């Protein structure tokens with residue numbers, strides 16, 4: 001079996017496209033025509049677990065990608081050893097353009113950006129109704145991140161066996177966000193699965209929320225076989241134990257019906273990177289009203305045109321209140 005050791009990598013990096021008058025020096029695959037497309041399922045210390053057709057393949061980034069990192073959810077082109085055997089390692093030579101990027105700054109004082117997942121189109125914001133107590137501030141921050149990244153938010157309220165969702169529904173009702181409520185009994189009986197699946201089918205959904213809210217329990221009840229299969233494969237290839245909880249993990253929904261992405265628990269959600277105009281864009285009933293605003297309006301000042309917009313009946317005042325709460329979220333620190 002041919003091994004793709006370090007030297008082969010280096011040779012490939014030096015290769016250049018086969019243009020006239022610039023012929024490559026050695027045997028090379030200029031465009032990696034033999035590359036196969038895959039999806040990054042999880043990342044662990046530079047090792048990327050990818051799904052290629054129906055196979056789990058371990059890969060690392062080729063040096064020719066430079067500083068660009070592949071992240072969970074990325075569609076990638078892979079070459080090399082794709083046998084999926086123990087210690088096999090393929091190389092990622094291309095990353096497809098991303099449809100979306102969900103990022104967070106570590107926190108607002110530390111503007112180092114981390115990409116949580118690429119290509120998602122929905123953000124499931126998971127909150128327990130009790131144990132741990134709901135944290136509306138964190139929910140608001142996740143919402144702002146979703147608006148900024150252009151993901152549609154979905155509110156998932158777990159542990160309804162412990163407390164009622166009424167108070168939270170009142171707080172978030174005016175944002176018109178779809179929601180689902182689940183309990184332990186409904187997860188165990190499978191009753192909740194259909195209801196949750198309705199919101200997920202055909203989409204790539206990233207599940208985020210504080211640690212202990214029930215993300216992993218929910219994702220596993222949605223895709224139990226996939227989870228087991230993937231864990232088994234990763235063990236076989238790496239000889240390592242369980243999936244680490246430091247990276248997101250993407251799993252396909254049965255029937256080619258989209259993907260769910262479990263993520264590690266969030267303690268905070270830094271919003272340093274967020275552009276307020278992207279948040280306003282998520283409020284299409286209010287956005288046109290900002291045309292009458294002074295330049296660089298914070299939308300929470302006496303001259304803001306949105307008050308008149310609402311007074312004239314173009315939008316519900318509760319929506320303006322919600323937008324202002326979202327915009328203020330970015331300026332606030334987590335604990336306020």
Ligand SMILES: Nc1nc2c(ncn2[C@@H]2O[C@H](COP(=O)(O)OP(=O)(O)O)[C@@H](O)[C@H]2O)c(=O)[nH]1
Nearest residue numbers: 158159160182183184211212213214215216217
């Ligand atoms: N009472 C109750 N407990 C739940 C429910 N869903 C999950 N849990 C428990 O909450 C704890 C944390 O769940 P986990 O899925 O690991 O949360 P994660 O950190 O968000 O992934 C575990 O002990 C679960 O058994 C639920 O609907 N009701």
Ligand SMILES: [Mg+2]
Nearest residue numbers: 215216263265
């Ligand atoms: Mg978890």
Ligand SMILES: [Zn+2]
Nearest residue numbers: 293297299304
């Ligand atoms: Zn304004």
